Amino acid sequence: MESMTAALTVGDISFSGADSVASESVREEEKVDRENRQTVGVQFVDDARMTCRDVNVYYGAKQAIRDVSIDIGRNEVLAMIGPSGCGKSTFLRCLNRMNDTVSTCQVTGAIHLDELDIYDKSVDVVPLRAQVGMVFQKPNPFPKSIYDNVAYGPKIHGLATTRAELNEVVESSLKKAGLWKEVSDRLDQPGTGLSGGQQQRLCIARAIAVRPEVILMDEPCSALDPIATATVEDLIAELREQYTIVIVTHNMQQAARVSQRTAYFHLGDLIEVGSTDRVFTNPRHRLTEDYITGRFG
Numbered sequence: 001m002e003s004m005t006a007a008l009t010v011g012d013i014s015f016s017g018a019d020s021v022a023s024e025s026v027r028e029e030e031k032v033d034r035e036n037r038q039t040v041g042v043q044f045v046d047d048a049r050m051t052c053r054d055v056n057v058y059y060g061a062k063q064a065i066r067d068v069s070i071d072i073g074r075n076e077v078l079a080m081i082g083p084s085g086c087g088k089s090t091f092l093r094c095l096n097r098m099n100d101t102v103s104t105c106q107v108t109g110a111i112h113l114d115e116l117d118i119y120d121k122s123v124d125v126v127p128l129r130a131q132v133g134m135v136f137q138k139p140n141p142f143p144k145s146i147y148d149n150v151a152y153g154p155k156i157h158g159l160a161t162t163r164a165e166l167n168e169v170v171e172s173s174l175k176k177a178g179l180w181k182e183v184s185d186r187l188d189q190p191g192t193g194l195s196g197g198q199q200q201r202l203c204i205a206r207a208i209a210v211r212p213e214v215i216l217m218d219e220p221c222s223a224l225d226p227i228a229t230a231t232v233e234d235l236i237a238e239l240r241e242q243y244t245i246v247i248v249t250h251n252m253q254q255a256a257r258v259s260q261r262t263a264y265f266h267l268g269d270l271i272e273v274g275s276t277d278r279v280f281t282n283p284r285h286r287l288t289e290d291y292i293t294g295r296f297g
């Protein structure tokens with residue numbers, strides 16, 4: 001706000017006379033442009049787990065994310081909100097290089113997980129995607145047993161080899177995901193036979209089983225009923241004690257309930273970021289306010 005006011009004042013002072021009318025309108029456009037694009041709020045934190053600087057994402061010639069800089073704090077839940085098509089999933093997928101799988105997609109800028117530059121050529125994306133795990137909108141268990149859904153990752157990443165180790169990791173992951181009690185007597189049955197909410201918790205257990213540091217969730221509750229949603233939200237609150245979580249949601253109440261910081265995206269720009277309380281009660285940017293009050297999107 002302060003810098004916008006300052007820019008206006010500078011503009012007002014520097015123009016006079018007939019010629020200035022045209023120039024002024026050019027400046028006015030620039031100002032509006034800047035107003036729309038410059039992130040307001042608190043982008044950076046002291047105890048960052050991931051840092052993103054000047055991230056741009058293109059699909060071919062089309063730019064989907066513009067100059068996004070933000071930190072994701074340790075043991076925090078960061079909610080990413082914004083209208084459909086604003087780039088939330090695109091940005092989320094940058095955080096574990098899932099966009100590498102889209103041939104037309106190009107990512108520039110820098111993203112670090114602690115000291116690791118995750119886009120460094122030497123980084124192997126397979127362990128990276130275990131460290132920065134992902135849970136998708138639609139629960140997508142493998143066509144395998146409940147046990148194997150959870151055991152598969154630790155097996156291929158060499159985190160557990162003996163049957164006893166695998167049993168241990170399956171049980172502890174299902175417990176952390178709040179699913180153990182419901183499935184402990186039918187671990188050999190197909191994961192796809194569970195209810196939607198159970199399947200989503202199975203997918204969370206699968207992500208946890210490979211000892212991630214960060215968990216990315218792209219609208220994890222949008223296919224769930226209110227009861228299953230509440231279970232997953234409670235789970236997110238518990239998981240935060242051990243992990244850093246980034247959640248994309250269209251549900252404002254959910255963002256308010258589960259997150260400590262909220263980032264608002266609009267047409268590829270990170271418009272505003274700050275503590276969830278502050279963003280929801282006192283949004284600084286007009287676009288954020290329009291969105292959270294339901295005037296847009």
Ligand SMILES: Nc1ncnc2c1ncn2[C@@H]1O[C@H](COP(=O)(O)OP(=O)(O)OP(=O)(O)O)[C@@H](O)[C@H]1O
Pocket residue numbers: 059064082083084085086087088089090091102104
């Ligand atoms: N694989 C792709 N190829 C080309 N363009 C894409 C691709 N994926 C996304 N886009 C485009 O990038 C922009 C951002 O899309 P993205 O899916 O990240 O938005 P979103 O905020 O997650 O939307 P929603 O809330 O609907 O899930 C959109 O214009 C979309 O059409």
Ligand SMILES: [Mg+2]
Pocket residue numbers: 088089090218
């Ligand atoms: Mg999306």
